[in-house]
Amino acid sequence: MKNIFIKLFMLMVITIFCSCNLDEIENPNAPTVSSFANGASQADIQLLATGVEAVMRNDLAFHYDTVSILGREYYDLTGVDPRYTGELLKGPLDNNGFLTTRSYAAWYKVVKSANVLIEAVENSAAGFTDEIKNSYYGYAKTLKAYALLMLANRQYSNGIRLDVADPDNLGPNVDYTTALTGIMDILNDANTDLANSSPEFDFSISNGFSGFNTTASFSEFNRAIAARVALYQDNNSMALSLLSNSFFDMNGDLYNGVAHVFGLTGNDILNTQYHVPGQSGQEFMIHNSWINDAEAGDARVADKSFQLTGGTSFDGLSADYQIAIYDSNTDPVYLIRNEELILIYAEANIGSNNPEAIEAINVVRNASGLIDYSGGVTDDDLIEEVLNQRRYSLLGEGHRWIDLRRLNKLDATYIPLDRAGDNIIDAFPTPFSENIN
DSSP: OOHHHHHHHHHHHOOEEEEEEEEEEOOOOOOOOHHHHHOHHHHHHHHHHHHHHHHHTTTHHHHHHHHHHTTSEEEEOOSSSSSGGHHHHOOOOOTTTTHHHHHHHHHHHHHHHHHHHHHHTTTTTSSSOHHHHHHHHHHHHHHHHHHHHHHHHHHHHGOSSSSSHHHHHHSOOOOHHHHHHHHHHHHHHHHHHHHHOSSSSSSSOGGGTTTOOOOHHHHHHHHHHHHHHOOOOTTTTOOOOOOOOTTOOOTTTTOEEEEEEOOOHHHHHHHOOOOTTTTTTTTTOOHHHHHTTTTTTTTHHHEEEEEEEEEEEEEEEEEEEOOOOSSSTTTOOEEEEEHHHHEEEEEEETTHHHHHHHHHHHHHHHHHOOOOOOSOSSHHHHHHHHHHHHHHHHHHHTTTHHHHHHHHOOOOSSSSOSTTOOOOOOOOOOOOHHHHH
């Protein structure tokens, strides 16, 4: 971990935002961690802030691909690397292989970037007011907490380090429950900073944060992520309270939310989760059960899949439908959006207000062309329905594997084992480099 962190900052992409695009620029005046940390100018701080958002997109597709394959949402049947259909589906995962280390390093790069920003603001020569400092702190801590949550969900029982600010004195590896508690603390601390901030940020934010680019509206994003954490903590009352301070809207646009943005200009990057329909080498294939289990008339099936003529097979696995949740290589990828919040609201009401849970379920069902829910109304029945709606609404957005695990359903009833020797994996191993430090 220490060696990874020493290198991470030097690899961090420093960016500035122009319209919807992220154009990479050089910063020769502050090329090291120490020069940012001590006496950085306002311009340096602004570059660091925009850089935190930009670096979050690094290896994003890899994260979503690996957790989606573990949850059998889709398979990589391109044949580019047999480990996607071998090691990732059979196990054990190599603790020194790229399937383990790549996303681990990518998310900690975000954490490192946020920590550097916080230290730079604390020691800046820019003469910031406390209110402006707080706006930077609230922003940095929120994105740091988000990255740690993504890490915790990958590592699960194998744990993560929450405190990595000092590479020479890293904090302990903590279990999943402790990690969630720590992440919630960071989010709450960030929200307090935002509440005591200047109304506007002192730096540019991409249009992926359109509608969330003031400190007050960014707080709504913070509370939305906190509601997700509360759900993972099985604290429904807290989740409902947090939703009331988020951008949750039962009657709102399901795709209202915060997103990573991409572009074709300058040195920007593309959304590599987009796969050209019908093109050879793009065979990222939805598991056939997702197609077969869908209710008749569910518009999400047509919206998110493309039937590949003749289907495709590789390594003993076959599928007929290509994943098509993105329409172009510049489509946004959401960190969190209103449809997820409505489904969090539905789940959090189960057991205390089941009619309200059903009303929220129906919002999502109706938006997908389905009639109102008419199944059982026990708590278990409604959990199954919410889980099913999350399966179709949030396909490929990194939730299925986590949902099944947190609801104690990560078993062969929900995870198809398509070949002899396939297994269910519930966590990524701790990287080898962590075990020797």
